[in-house]
Amino acid sequence: MDLLQGLKKGNKRAAAKLITMIENRTEGYQDVLKEIHKSSGKAYVIGITGPPGAGKSTLTDKLVKEIRKQDKKVAIIAIDPTSPFSGGSILGDRIRMNDLSLDPGVFIRSMGTRGHLGGLSVATKSAIKILDVYGAEYIFVETVGVGQSEIEIVKSADTTVMVMVPGLGDDIQAIKAGIMEIGDVFVINKADRDGANRTRAEIEMMLDFSNSEFKPAVKMAVAVDGKGINDIIDEIERHKEYLIKTDKYHHNRVTSAREEIVEIIKENITDKIFNDHLISSQLAELTQKVVKREIDPYTAGFNILKSIKL
Amino acid sequence: MDLLQGLKKGNKRAAAKLITMIENRTEGYQDVLKEIHKSSGKAYVIGITGPPGAGKSTLTDKLVKEIRKQDKKVAIIAIDPTSPFSGGSILGDRIRMNDLSLDPGVFIRSMGTRGHLGGLSVATKSAIKILDVYGAEYIFVETVGVGQSEIEIVKSADTTVMVMVPGLGDDIQAIKAGIMEIGDVFVINKADRDGANRTRAEIEMMLDFSNSEFKPAVKMAVAVDGKGINDIIDEIERHKEYLIKTDKYHHNRVTSAREEIVEIIKENITDKIFNDHLISSQLAELTQKVVKREIDPYTAGFNILKSIKL
Numbered sequence: 001m002d003l004l005q006g007l008k009k010g011n012k013r014a015a016a017k018l019i020t021m022i023e024n025r026t027e028g029y030q031d032v033l034k035e036i037h038k039s040s041g042k043a044y045v046i047g048i049t050g051p052p053g054a055g056k057s058t059l060t061d062k063l064v065k066e067i068r069k070q071d072k073k074v075a076i077i078a079i080d081p082t083s084p085f086s087g088g089s090i091l092g093d094r095i096r097m098n099d100l101s102l103d104p105g106v107f108i109r110s111m112g113t114r115g116h117l118g119g120l121s122v123a124t125k126s127a128i129k130i131l132d133v134y135g136a137e138y139i140f141v142e143t144v145g146v147g148q149s150e151i152e153i154v155k156s157a158d159t160t161v162m163v164m165v166p167g168l169g170d171d172i173q174a175i176k177a178g179i180m181e182i183g184d185v186f187v188i189n190k191a192d193r194d195g196a197n198r199t200r201a202e203i204e205m206m207l208d209f210s211n212s213e214f215k216p217a218v219k220m221a222v223a224v225d226g227k228g229i230n231d232i233i234d235e236i237e238r239h240k241e242y243l244i245k246t247d248k249y250h251h252n253r254v255t256s257a258r259e260e261i262v263e264i265i266k267e268n269i270t271d272k273i274f275n276d277h278l279i280s281s282q283l284a285e286l287t288q289k290v291v292k293r294e295i296d297p298y299t300a301g302f303n304i305l306k307s308i309k310l
Numbered sequence: 311m312d313l314l315q316g317l318k319k320g321n322k323r324a325a326a327k328l329i330t331m332i333e334n335r336t337e338g339y340q341d342v343l344k345e346i347h348k349s350s351g352k353a354y355v356i357g358i359t360g361p362p363g364a365g366k367s368t369l370t371d372k373l374v375k376e377i378r379k380q381d382k383k384v385a386i387i388a389i390d391p392t393s394p395f396s397g398g399s400i401l402g403d404r405i406r407m408n409d410l411s412l413d414p415g416v417f418i419r420s421m422g423t424r425g426h427l428g429g430l431s432v433a434t435k436s437a438i439k440i441l442d443v444y445g446a447e448y449i450f451v452e453t454v455g456v457g458q459s460e461i462e463i464v465k466s467a468d469t470t471v472m473v474m475v476p477g478l479g480d481d482i483q484a485i486k487a488g489i490m491e492i493g494d495v496f497v498i499n500k501a502d503r504d505g506a507n508r509t510r511a512e513i514e515m516m517l518d519f520s521n522s523e524f525k526p527a528v529k530m531a532v533a534v535d536g537k538g539i540n541d542i543i544d545e546i547e548r549h550k551e552y553l554i555k556t557d558k559y560h561h562n563r564v565t566s567a568r569e570e571i572v573e574i575i576k577e578n579i580t581d582k583i584f585n586d587h588l589i590s591s592q593l594a595e596l597t598q599k600v601v602k603r604e605i606d607p608y609t610a611g612f613n614i615l616k617s618i619k620l
Binding site: 030033034035037038040041051052053167250253254257258260261262264265266268269270273283284286287288290291293295296297298299300301302304305 | 340343344345347350351361362363560563564567568570571572574575576578580593594596597598600601603605607608610611612614615
């Protein structure tokens with residue numbers, strides 16, 4: 001409860017401790033989330049995603065520095081593959097070393113992709129809520145991969161910035177197909193490299209096929225030199241205005257809340273399976289039978305479902 | 311049932327139709343999966359993963375052609391982001407256009423990342439089973455992304471080939487951390503490019519920290535010219551022998567079966583929520599309350615759980 005008081009007053013340590021509590025699912029974490037839910041929902045959430053090597057961290061760094069000029073409190077959540085060897089996060093360390101971490105108005109946190117039985121997207125949404133109540137006006141969520149889970153995570157952002165880079169070769173087709181639907185602002189970073197105009201043209205052509213009401217712009221940037229940053233911020237602002245004007249802002253949050261509830265239900269079912277001694281031994285026994293081809297996994301699953309008390 | 315007969319006789323069309331049935335979750339799909347489970351488990355599954363632009367498709371193509379020289383039946387499943395605009399798969403089309411598709415001993419199928427309510431990893435495992443019963447001795451599963459879902463998918467492979475490429479910049483740290491634990495064979499593709507030796511050294515250094523019994527090798531390749539292909543096949547073979555000798559082969563399949571059962575349980579719960587009219591209206595109503603901050607999502611989730619009849 002002291003932590004919750006601290007959080008509401010904007011205490012960084014309280015925010016950090018509460019996020020850890022949620023990541024570790026320390027007893028009482030659900031009470032914390034229940035308690036803070038009613039004070040949350042004010043922050044604007046910006047997702048930053050794109051393929052590895054696109055320079056997403058650098059771009060996030062520059063965007064945050066620009067927003068800080070307006071003296072707004074900012075938080076960054078870096079979704080970060082956790083090293084099995086170091087036991088810690090790697091990208092997070094890289095980010096934390098930079099000068100942003102010295103700014104008292106910036107909260108930086110990396111969240112690993114391991115050990116989230118209930119799914120990383122639930123943990124991320126919970127961390128967003130904590131940082132919202134902590135007082136962050138803008139929350140950046142930066143993912144490393146471009147996989148399905150990462151798409152799930154950035155889907156819950158209000159505005160998603162898709163960072164591309166010249167020279168992805170044929171894979172750009174596949175990436176574009178997977179991400180086109182979730183990008184609200186497109187950035188060709190490292191635009192001083194060969195092929196930037198071609199990549200831009202390819203993305204614009206693909207966007208032309210879309211019949212969605214909001215037409216995302218494709219912006220060129222060289223984040224490392226600070227080039228194109230203001231343009232991107234203007235685009236984020238344009239998208240935000242569009243969302244609010246069309247009530248999509250509210251509609252998206254309804255979708256996100258529905259998904260969160262369904263995820264919580266699934267998380268709870270998984271908990272019941274692994275925390276109940278009888279059910280987990282039943283699972284172990286039936287798994288052996290499935291491997292021996294004595295029964296099939298559907299029959300096994302339905303048998304276990306019968307043992308779960310809701 | 312005609313389809314099942316056809317499948318067991320190695321009919322390609324029957325295999326394709328059954329996979330479509332599972333993707334669309336056409337009525338009776340669970341019966342098909344129950345039926346084929348007992349005849350499955352013979353194929354050797356090879357996962358191919360790595361960041362976009364690493365040349366995974368080309369490498370898969372060459373590996374398959376080499377294995378075909380031993381006259382073994384091969385299947386390829388390409389996990390493929392589906393375009394929201396074209397409605398079809400993009401990577402799949404690209405693969406299908408090549409000459410492998412003319413080989414009667416090769417079955418190629420792309421599976422989209424959309425519309426899998428129950429999760430893509432369940433659908434992939436089911437497709438693997440179908441292709442196993444169809445008679446494929448080797449099944450390649452190629453992913454596009456390097457996200458968490460893709461890692462889940464390749465985790466169910468017997469041997470996973472991690473394809474890297476020089477010039478990923480700082481992101482290599484993050485990628486390495488996320489994938490190191492699942493790679494059994496490492497390939498630096500496009501090894502004629504600058505920085506290949508450095509990338510190799512970085513990966514080898516990281517592998518040195520691992521205390522796992524099996525030491526993966528890092529192989530150089532230029533897949534487009536067919537260079538390094540035999541080396542990679544030898545490494546896959548070495549890993550396969552290791553798995554069988556140490557009984558890890560069996561152990562991994564137990565883990566995979568357990569995960570499959572848990573996924574099936576979650577899939578079933580999701581079905582119950584969305585197919586039951588009363589529960590889905592309850593979800594819609596509680597979602598509105600969560601958005602209005604009248605209740606929190608945990609309370610909403612627990613209320614819905616009470617309404618689900620298992």
